[in-house]
Amino acid sequence: MSQTREELKGLHQDLFELRSMVRSCGNRLDKVEETMQTILKERALETNVESLQQDLNDRNQELLxxxxxxxxxxxxxxxxxxxxxxxxxxxxxxxxxxxxxxxxxxxxxxxxxxxxxxxxxxxxxxxxxxxxxxxxxxxxxxxxxxxxxxxxxxxxxxxxxLTLTNRRLLYLARQSVGRITWFA
CATH class of the missing domain: 3.30.70.1820 (L1 transposable element, RRM domain)
Structure with missing residues (x-):
């Protein structure tokens, strides 16, 4: 009987360690999930900023x-x-x-x-x-x-x-065409 108790204590200890590891993994997963949510929010904000910058550039070009x-x-x-x-x-x-x-x-x-x-x-x-x-x-x-x-x-x-953005885009396009025709 005492041998069974010792085995049960060992199992109880193993179960306790297993629960601690599961909690630890759960906490780490929660942190990863929070980080992912933060990254997704930042991406959405960056997309919004890029969209607003493009709208602003389009309006500025219309003024010209x-x-x-x-x-x-x-x-x-x-x-x-x-x-x-x-x-x-x-x-x-x-x-x-x-x-x-x-x-x-x-x-x-x-x-x-x-x-x-x-x-x-x-x-x-x-x-x-x-x-x-x-x-x-x-x-x-x-x-x-x-x-x-x-x-x-x-x-x-x-x-x-042209706006500064469109002027830069035209410059880059001309540079690309120059490289392409050089290789052709």
Whole structure:
């Protein structure tokens, strides 16, 4: 009988240890579950933030629908940006009236090289912008000669105005195309 009691005590002790291990595993599983819930919440928040950033970028791009960017036009002291933009449009074969221009100014950039800031031209109607971009595609080799600038003539370009995010995306796309055509 005493031998059976000893065996029962041993079984009781083993059962107690087994219960402790099960509790410990249960606690660890609870902690893993909490961690997973936290990770899922963080992922959902990151997704929401990315979605909001994309919406904000889309809205900012919509605000630029009536703008074009003239690059390659040297910056000079005392310049009249509207006059320069209208002269560039005339070189493209478009007769813009000052009433079709909302405003024109040099772009604000983080990095600035001497004379490298673009002119930003805001137009009253999107169809005028489209006509200007279309004319710029047809006449690609225009220079600043005859615009009344003191600097030496050099090529100027007219492009869509893009948000910083979209400009970066375009840059990356061009880099990718360059790598792909190089390997082809």
């Amino acid at each position: 629908l009536n703008e074009v960017e003239l690059s390659g036009v040297a910056e000079e002291n005392g310049e009249n940006p509207i006059h320069i933009a209208l002269a560039c449009a005339a070189k493209l074969g478009l007769q813009l009236d000052e009433h079709e221009v909302v405003g024109c100014a040099r772009a604000v950039t983080q990095w600035r090289e001497a004379g490298a800031r673009s002119l930003v031209l805001r137009l009253t109607r999107p169809d005028t912008r489209v006509a200007m971009l279309r004319a710029a595609r047809v006449r690609r080799n225009l220079t600043t000669e005859g615009l009344g600038l003191k600097s030496e003539p050099r090529p100027f370009y007219i492009n869509e105005r």
